[in-house]
Every structure is written in C-alpha cells, then in structure tokens.
Amino acid sequence: MNQHQTVDCDECGREVSKLWRRHKGHGYCSTCYARVFKRRMCPRCGELARLPKNDPDAVCRQCNVDKPCARCGKASSDYNIGKVTPYGPVCIACAPYFKEPEPCEACGKASQRLTRVARMGHDHRLCPRCSTADHGTCSACRRHRLLVVAPNGDALCKACNEQGEIACPSCGNPMPAGRGDACEPCYWTRTCRKRITIGQAGITTKALSEAFGEFGEWLIRITGPHKAALKINHFFSFFLELDQAWSRIPSYSELLHHFGAEGLRRVRLPMRWLHEEQGVEPDHQAKRIDSEKRRIQACLSSMPFASLSDQVLQAYWLQLETRIEAGKTSHTSARLALRAAAALLLATNREGQRLPQQGDVDNYLHAVPGQAASVTGFTNFLNRQHATTLAPRVDVKRARKRRKETLARTLMTMARCADQGEAWREAWIVAAMEYFHDTKLTQKMLRQQTVERTTDGIQVVVGGVTYWLPLDIEC
Structure with missing residues (x-):
C-alpha cells in the first residue's frame, strides 16, 4: 500500500500533505500562509489581494505573471x-523545456513531454513518439x-x-483544410522570409544585409519557396563571409582568390x-x-613528405612552371605531365x-600504355638531371x-543497354568500326558519312569503302 507523500513547510518546518502557497521559491503551509499573507492593495494594479506582510514590494498573482514569456x-x-x-512565467509551448525529463512508461526513453492518451486504453504517460504511434501522414494536407x-x-x-478544400487565408487559392492558416506555397514562403530576416540580423553591413534579402526573394522566384526555405540558411554563411572579408560585394577575381x-x-x-x-x-x-592549380597541388602532395620522390617531383614542377610562365605549355598539359610523373614514382616505390x-x-x-606521351617529358627530365637512361x-x-x-567490354555493355536511341547507335558504330575494322571514327566524323540500315x-561508307557492322551481338 502506497504511503501518503508529505512535504516540509519552509516557514515553520512542519510536515504537511501539501503546501498552500509558494512565493519566490518559499513554500508555506496553510497556517503560515494565514499568518504571513495579509489582505491589502496590490501596489501595481490597486486590487485587494493577500500579500506577504514582510515584503512591501510584493504584487498580486495576476500582476506577478503579467510579463512576457x-x-x-x-x-x-x-x-x-x-x-x-x-x-x-512561460507560455504553454515553452513550459516543457522547464520540466525534468522522465522515462516514458512505454519505451523508457526520457522525455520532457510525457502525456496520457485516452484513446490508447490505458493511463500510462507516453513520450511524443509513443503517443502518436497510431498517427500517419494525411494524403491531402501531408x-x-x-x-x-x-x-x-x-x-x-x-x-x-x-471540410475538404478551403480557401487559403493568405493567397485565396484552394487548399486542403488540414493545412490550417496557409497553403503549402504560402507556408514555405513565410518560413523562408523568417529565415531571411534572422540571417539579416547577423550581417553587420547594411548594404550586404539588404543584398541577402534581395537574394532570398530572388531564390524564392527561381527555385520555388520550398527549396528556397531549405537552402537559404546554407547560403547565409557565404554572405556572412562577404561581410567579414569585404563589407561589400567584391569582384569576381577577389571571390576566386578568396574561395577558390x-x-x-x-x-x-x-x-x-x-x-x-x-x-x-x-x-x-x-x-x-584555379582548378588546374588545385589539382596540381593535390598531385604534389601525393608524394611521401621530404622523400626522394617528393624532391624530384617538386623539381620537375619548377621546370613545368617555368614553361607555363614562358607560354610554352598550359596548366592543363603541365598537370597531365605531373600526374603521369607522380604515378610512375608511386608505382616505382x-x-x-x-x-x-x-x-x-x-x-x-x-x-597504362596510353600514358607514354605524358611520361616522356618526365623521363627526359630524369635523364638530364639524374644521369638515367630511361626510354x-x-x-x-x-x-x-x-x-x-x-x-x-564496351560493346557487350552497350548490347545490354535498354535505351538504344540515336545517341546509342552513333556510339555503337564508332566502337564497332574500331573493333571489327581497325578504323577510328569520331561521332562528328560519323555524321558526315553515309550510314544505311540493312536487314x-x-x-x-567511309572514304569510298563500305564497311558492314552487326547491329547487335550475343551477350
């Protein structure tokens, strides 16, 4: 049999079944309440109320809670x-945050939002997940x-x-009644604009704050309100970086140098x-x-630090960089040559x-026989600088x-392809011409030739010579 719980009065120390009043965290039993709290006018609203006689600034309960959440x-x-x-005081929505988490009586998970649900057929206190276990997504309002x-x-x-469909209070368009006060586009538009306003508060420069607002409205128009609301916070960090680095909208060259x-x-x-x-x-x-430079740096970083290969590759890059500055090669060609050199060095040791x-x-x-041309420059460099005789x-x-x-393998893969349209036919002919007749064609060259379908x-027909190709092969 459960014993009746008691609490101590903070004023007299007696054990009582319940406190009559709690004032500023101090609990009073019924006897102490009658002795300490006397009827007088509230200094704020002028109404009569029982107030503690030892606190002249005390106000009535109504005034005490007449404050913002x-x-x-x-x-x-x-x-x-x-x-x-x-x-x-706190509002109903915020009140759960001031409760101590307790275990759900169904799943045992700690929660600040335990509740009893009559339709469940028991009086267990349930967490939000267990209390809505019989819920689902409405096919109309979602x-x-x-x-x-x-x-x-x-x-x-x-x-x-x-109710079926009703008019949206914001735009007047029909919407499922379950959506409440806004249809889906209006809801996401409102949500996106709220997030824009919050983001603008974090940008110190007025011009960039306004620019972020203009960008948000543009994003709503271009991508739609749903995607805009989901993406706007992701892009806020970009505008915040502009605010901290320049306090203005920079040029493209400045952006490229800063962000890459x-x-x-x-x-x-x-x-x-x-x-x-x-x-x-x-x-x-x-x-x-800039992209090529980033790839080049990644290639240079692939070597073990301070190793012989690292030193050789760095020296080779200095030679390539000199050729770039002299206009004798491009960053792309240099990157391809450097990547072949790095692959050879890693394959060696x-x-x-x-x-x-x-x-x-x-x-x-x-x-990789196709890398012969790319690796030639590196072998020539090794021959000159390290007295090797590589070829x-x-x-x-x-x-x-x-x-x-x-x-x-390419032809076998293409033969299993379900979509065999015009693009597939061109790719098939190019691959089949090289495989069956050792004749290389590009798709651009193929469009200038005569192609006929037979039974x-x-x-x-290429250069006056007719070549036959199968339209399909057995897989």
Whole structure:
C-alpha cells in the first residue's frame, strides 16, 4: 500500500500533505500562509489581494505573471501561462523545456513531454513518439495526424475528411483544410522570409544585409519557396563571409582568390544571382586555371613528405612552371605531365626512396600504355638531371590487344543497354568500326558519312569503302 507523500513547510518546518502557497521559491503551509499573507492593495494594479506582510514590494498573482514569456519573449496578452518558473512565467509551448525529463512508461526513453492518451486504453504517460504511434501522414494536407479512411479509400485527417478544400487565408487559392492558416506555397514562403530576416540580423553591413534579402526573394522566384526555405540558411554563411572579408560585394577575381574555384562551385546559386542581378562577370579562364592549380597541388602532395620522390617531383614542377610562365605549355598539359610523373614514382616505390629504372617504366607503360606521351617529358627530365637512361617503350602488339579487350567490354555493355536511341547507335558504330575494322571514327566524323540500315546490320561508307557492322551481338 502506497504511503501518503508529505512535504516540509519552509516557514515553520512542519510536515504537511501539501503546501498552500509558494512565493519566490518559499513554500508555506496553510497556517503560515494565514499568518504571513495579509489582505491589502496590490501596489501595481490597486486590487485587494493577500500579500506577504514582510515584503512591501510584493504584487498580486495576476500582476506577478503579467510579463512576457521568459523564454520566447511573447507578450503576456498573446499567450496562456504554461508554468511559472523562477525566471518568470512561460507560455504553454515553452513550459516543457522547464520540466525534468522522465522515462516514458512505454519505451523508457526520457522525455520532457510525457502525456496520457485516452484513446490508447490505458493511463500510462507516453513520450511524443509513443503517443502518436497510431498517427500517419494525411494524403491531402501531408500533416502527421490521426487518420480516418475516407469513402474513396484515402487516409485523411479529421479536418480534410470533414471540410475538404478551403480557401487559403493568405493567397485565396484552394487548399486542403488540414493545412490550417496557409497553403503549402504560402507556408514555405513565410518560413523562408523568417529565415531571411534572422540571417539579416547577423550581417553587420547594411548594404550586404539588404543584398541577402534581395537574394532570398530572388531564390524564392527561381527555385520555388520550398527549396528556397531549405537552402537559404546554407547560403547565409557565404554572405556572412562577404561581410567579414569585404563589407561589400567584391569582384569576381577577389571571390576566386578568396574561395577558390572549388569553393565557388558550392555556392552556384549566389554566384548566379551576383551575375544576373549585381553584374559580377565570371572569368571562366581564371576559374579553369584555379582548378588546374588545385589539382596540381593535390598531385604534389601525393608524394611521401621530404622523400626522394617528393624532391624530384617538386623539381620537375619548377621546370613545368617555368614553361607555363614562358607560354610554352598550359596548366592543363603541365598537370597531365605531373600526374603521369607522380604515378610512375608511386608505382616505382610507395615510400619514395628510389628513382625509376627502365624496368619500372616498362611495367608502368605495360599497365597504362596510353600514358607514354605524358611520361616522356618526365623521363627526359630524369635523364638530364639524374644521369638515367630511361626510354618510354610501348609494346604496340600488347597495347592493341588491350584496346581490343576494352572495346569488346564496351560493346557487350552497350548490347545490354535498354535505351538504344540515336545517341546509342552513333556510339555503337564508332566502337564497332574500331573493333571489327581497325578504323577510328569520331561521332562528328560519323555524321558526315553515309550510314544505311540493312536487314542483317549496318553499312557505313567511309572514304569510298563500305564497311558492314552487326547491329547487335550475343551477350
């Protein structure tokens, strides 16, 4: 049998079944309440109330809670009191945050929002997840609610089932009744604008704060309110960086130098807005070079630090950089040559402790014969700087055999492709011409030739010579 719980009066110390009043965290039993609290006028509202005689500044209960919510700041006239805390009154929405978490009596998970649900058939206190275990998504308003099955078989919430469609209070368009005070576009537009306002408060420069607002409205128009609301906070960090670095909208060259091409790719929509609305012209050549420089640095970083391979690759890069500055090569060509050199060095020794020998070069080109031209510059550099006698040699017969194997795999893959449209036909002819007739064609060259469909395949006329190709192969 459960014993009756008691509490101590903070005034007299007696154990009582319940406290009669709690004032500023101090509990009073009924006897102490009658002795300490005397009837007099409230100094704020002028109404009679029982107030503690030892606190001349005390106000009545109504005045004591006539304050904004201590958590969200909502005005006292706009909310019902959910709890009176040591920090002041809080609204019903904020009250759970001032409760101690307790275990759910169904799943055991600690929660500040335990509740009893009569329709469950028991009086257990349940967490939000367990209390809504019988809920689902309404097929009309898409809210997660208790559902009923409509005559047409749709699972609808009570509002959508009983009222159907109503006019949106904001735009007047029809919407499911379960959406409440706004249709979906109006809801996401309102949400996005709230997030824009919050973001603007974090930007110190007035011009950039206004620019962020203009960008947000542009984003709503271009991507739609739903996507805009989900993305606007992601793009806020870009505008915050502009605010901290420049306090203005910078030029494209400044943006490229600060963020790099990779960083600007992550903010394509803000960059599009800067181009369309603010006249910031992108420099595609500078962007391409920045990308190549980043790849070159990644290639240089692939070597073991301070190893022999690292020193050799750095020296080779200095030679390539000199050629770039002299206009004798491009960043792209230099990057391809550097990548081939790095691959050869790593294939020679992963620890980077020795230089390639002829056998290492042969083994490398045996695996990737197509890199012979790219690796030639590096072998010439090693011959000059380190007195080696390397020569890139490709086994033409073996390379042709490997190419045939690659083409065969390509044709087998294409034969299993379900979508065999015009693009597929062109790719098939290009691969089949090289595989069956050792004739290389590009798709651009193919469009200038005569191609005829026959009963058993395809005829292609190239340079006055007719070639026959199968239209399909057995997989």
